[in-house]
Amino acid sequence: MKEQADMGNAPESSNSEPGSAKLILTLGLAGFFSGIVLVGAYFITLPIIQQNKAAAQERAIYKVLPGCSGFETYIQEAGKLKKAAAVTAGSKVPAVFVGYNQEQHLVGIAIPAQEIGFQDVIVGLIGYDPVKKTIIGFEVLESKETPGLGDKIFKDADFRNNFTALEAPGIVVVKKGEKTKPNEVEAITGATISSKAVVRLLNNGLDQWLPAIEASLPDIPNQSKQQ
Numbered sequence: 001m002k003e004q005a006d007m008g009n010a011p012e013s014s015n016s017e018p019g020s021a022k023l024i025l026t027l028g029l030a031g032f033f034s035g036i037v038l039v040g041a042y043f044i045t046l047p048i049i050q051q052n053k054a055a056a057q058e059r060a061i062y063k064v065l066p067g068c069s070g071f072e073t074y075i076q077e078a079g080k081l082k083k084a085a086a087v088t089a090g091s092k093v094p095a096v097f098v099g100y101n102q103e104q105h106l107v108g109i110a111i112p113a114q115e116i117g118f119q120d121v122i123v124g125l126i127g128y129d130p131v132k133k134t135i136i137g138f139e140v141l142e143s144k145e146t147p148g149l150g151d152k153i154f155k156d157a158d159f160r161n162n163f164t165a166l167e168a169p170g171i172v173v174v175k176k177g178e179k180t181k182p183n184e185v186e187a188i189t190g191a192t193i194s195s196k197a198v199v200r201l202l203n204n205g206l207d208q209w210l211p212a213i214e215a216s217l218p219d220i221p222n223q224s225k226q227q
Helices: 003-006 018-063 157-163 192-216 220-225
Strands: 070-077 079-084 096-100 106-116 122-130 134-142 172-174 184-186
Touching: 018 096, 018 106, 018 134, 079 192, 096 122, 106 134, 106 184, 106 192, 122 192, 134 157, 134 192, 157 184, 172 192, 184 192
Parallel strands: 172 184
Antiparallel strands: 070 079, 070 096, 096 106, 106 122, 122 134
8 A cells, every 4th residue: 555655646757758749840840941951052053063064065065076166056946957045054955066167167066965874864965977977976974874884985995986987877786896887886895785875875866966957057157157
């Protein structure tokens, strides 16, 4: 009986647990302010990211178009190329870049394209000579392919050499050492999926732009010289 009395007279705990409403409110406020921080960081860093992409794209244009000293931006309209203001890197407006040498002669056209690779989307820039109908350069702008294998699409010198005088369109992949035709690309050993993705990127990019390029080719050099 004494034990029961002692238990009945025990003081109540002062460390009462918070109610569920208070917990939900606290979590909601934490999520709200975290969201504000993330959104703010996104909008602060977005212009920097876009500037970096634009700079990388411009460097790539000069790389894929040997001898290029300047370029103009063109979009498609009514099946032909139309000169446009500079298009921001990452813009949803498809555009190509027509390159000229110091004598204002056409050296080629840089064509952006992308394709799903082994890991993620591969974004690239194709250098195309519309007179010789050949690819004269290729640069990877974005890639998350497997280090040591898939990333050889932009690191392996032999693979990159495929794109200095590659007949196009109708590009096909062959095994390394088996190239016999000017429209063939030798795949990277151990990275066949990434190699095929690059070839699809090339073919799809050209399919998208070649009709408009060929329809506009007679006028492009004259448009540059008139400026």
